[in-house]
């Protein structure tokens with residue numbers, strides 16, 4: 001049999017999904033699992049989006065334009081204007097989720113061997129997409145002690161060499177929930193300008209910011225407009241991960257032309273998803289307000305609960321719906337697997353994502369986990385109780 005590609009060998013397994021076989025075996029034994037491991041919100045999709053899907057009035061489910069329907073892109077222009085992001089429909093390319101936007105951004109901006117600098121812990125799929133493009137991620141590590149603030153800019157500069165093509169940030173951050181400050185964003189801007197880099201800015205969680213701090217988009221930064229590639233997604237803000245609609249946004253015409261070639265090769269973004277997306281943008285303000293209030297309460301429930309468990313520490317995330325918490329264990333990969341394979345309390349257990357998968361260097365994140373607060377408060381409270389029981393049992397095994 002011919003071998004599979006080296007690229008495929010290098011592709012990391014998703015840290016979020018790699019425990020799935022253990023979870024399936026636990027479920028087969030009748031154990032109920034509280035999923036703190038994945039960013040799949042349980043809140044309903046806007047009714048207007050569901051109605052649009054129900055009442056589709058078409059005789060042919062056709063390909064759409066490769067950059068997405070203009071009517072959707074026009075709606076998105078209005079949406080971004082609320083965040084002081086001024087765009088024209090031509091500057092927005094609709095993609096198959098934010099995932100495809102990341103992939104096409106890398107494919108269009110990076111040659112094999114090119115490097116991008118990424119603060120870690122980071123959304124694990126960046127690594128997978130970088131490998132797909134033959135590019136290399138150079139991490140700068142943020143720490144739980146500093147609340148996962150942007151590492152010193154000197155650490156970025158130390159990594160810059162002739163292969164460095166860009167910086168990637170996720171703001172608000174998955175997995176840490178950190179929100180970059182104006183000062184931090186200005187430092188990134190200066191770096192991008194000084195070294196003539198791309199700035200890939202993943203802002204799919206902009207709707208989920210819980211402090212009074214302002215949201216500074218990469219698109220707000222003056223003087224680097226042509227360098228910015230904004231990654232966006234409708235998955236999280238309308239709880240419609242399954243429609244697979246996102247966007248790649250850039251004012252750089254040359255880059256858009258390059259991205260469009262990848263878009264044309266994959267023909268079109270999902271038709272049905274675009275119909276739901278366009279309708280969802282018209283969801284009443286009360287929809288976003290309710291969802292927001294719900295997440296504020298969940299965040300409080302989770303963070304207070306975590307910090308009450310002996311030996312556990314979580315900073316207070318400012319945005320998104322995740323936190324990275326430190327646990328009183330030496331190896332969170334082992335602990336998370338053990339929670340599924342060996343532990344249950346009254347027939348229930350918890351599933352978390354070991355944080356090691358969010359760092360390039362396996363030396364980091366050994367005692368950390370990423371926890372998503374996408375469950376209702378009752379389930380979150382129960383999951384926290386189970387986590388405390390699991391830690392007690394795990395640490396008293398020897």
Ligand SMILES: Cc1ncc(COP(=O)(O)O)c(C=O)c1O
Nearest residue numbers: 039097098099123174233235246
């Ligand atoms: C930071 C971040 N970017 C991008 C994505 C991709 O989202 P999607 O492809 O569903 O739009 C996710 C999904 O979890 C994410 O957390």
